[in-house]
């Protein structure tokens with residue numbers, strides 16, 4: 001039985017910031033599956049939404065939070081059962097569908113993923129959209145033939161959520177990873193996650209020539225401007241870049257040379273819209289292939305009340321790793 005009242009962080013159109021509110025069941029928008037949320041996590045998109053720096057929510061009032069894990073309390077869909085331990089990432093959460101910064105949420109059955117064996121609700125959110133995106137980026141590199149023996153793989157924004165998890169995932173699979181971070185203090189941590197080498201982000205940005213010396217077999221870029229143009233110009237022949245972020249900027253100034261002279265592949269990754277069969281597959285792979293023991297050093301845990309402050313810090317680029325939101329506390 002669902003509780004009568006619950007707490008949620010709420011954003012309203014035209015009102016700056018988010019408010020922690022106590023709501024009633026009648027305030028919760030309709031949906032096929034009612035979830036008692038145990039954990040959520042804070043992603044860059046959430047920080048944009050919570051601080052008003054980006055237009056993420058498209059229905060109001062809205063609970064932000066693009067990730068959630070918890071237990072099914074009610075379901076009108078025969079494939080999702082009461083008592084199931086589930087996770088949801090992306091799929092419009094916090095945009096058009098009530099998100100995870102709420103003790104209760106109703107979501108479409110299509111978006112619900114059973115938590116795979118090997119993970120639990122908390123670990124699922126330590127990974128969350130960031131880990132899911134890291135896996136999708138890895139799959140892009142694999143699809144384009146990048147293998148552990150292919151050469152160096154660069155991860156930018158390596159101190160952040162997607163970046164840290166990408167470094168750990170690639171390294172555990174035997175890739176030789178170079179982590180690019182703007183934070184000197186994180187160099188040791190990057191090594192602990194398995195990076196072979198660590199470079200300052202400034203070394204990757206700058207104004208590249210149309211083609212630089214070939215350096216990278218693969219890359220996962222979370223920054224966009226200014227790193228992506230520099231990465232493209234330094235890719236090996238038939239190298240592949242999985243581009244998933246714009247933490248540094250959304251513009252892309254490059255030339256066609258990396259594509260027509262080195263057959264470089266630039267592939268975009270959108271985790272939010274990933275089809276269900278691929279979503280299930282990626283989560284299974286995360287459960288069996290991600291080095292879960294690496295999570296302890298990069299995951300913080302906060303309560304709902306602390307989410308607005310963490311989001312401000314994330315926009316100021318002063319967070320690192322992953323932040324799990326504990327709604328059981």
Ligand SMILES: NC(=O)c1ccc[n+]([C@@H]2O[C@H](COP(=O)([O-])OP(=O)(O)OC[C@H]3O[C@@H](n4cnc5c(N)ncnc54)[C@H](OP(=O)(O)O)[C@@H]3O)[C@@H](O)[C@H]2O)c1
Nearest residue numbers: 044157158159160161162181182244245246247248270271
């Ligand atoms: N396409 C998708 O499906 C998808 C999914 C998840 C995230 N994303 C995007 O991926 C990016 C990272 O997301 P996240 O959740 O991992 O965020 P995050 O934890 O805040 O990490 C972002 C990292 O980017 C670097 N960074 C931030 N501001 C920068 C700047 N001005 N110039 C250069 N580097 C900067 C920092 O890396 P260092 O600490 O190493 O300096 C920071 O830790 C965001 O743009 C997000 O929107 C996309």
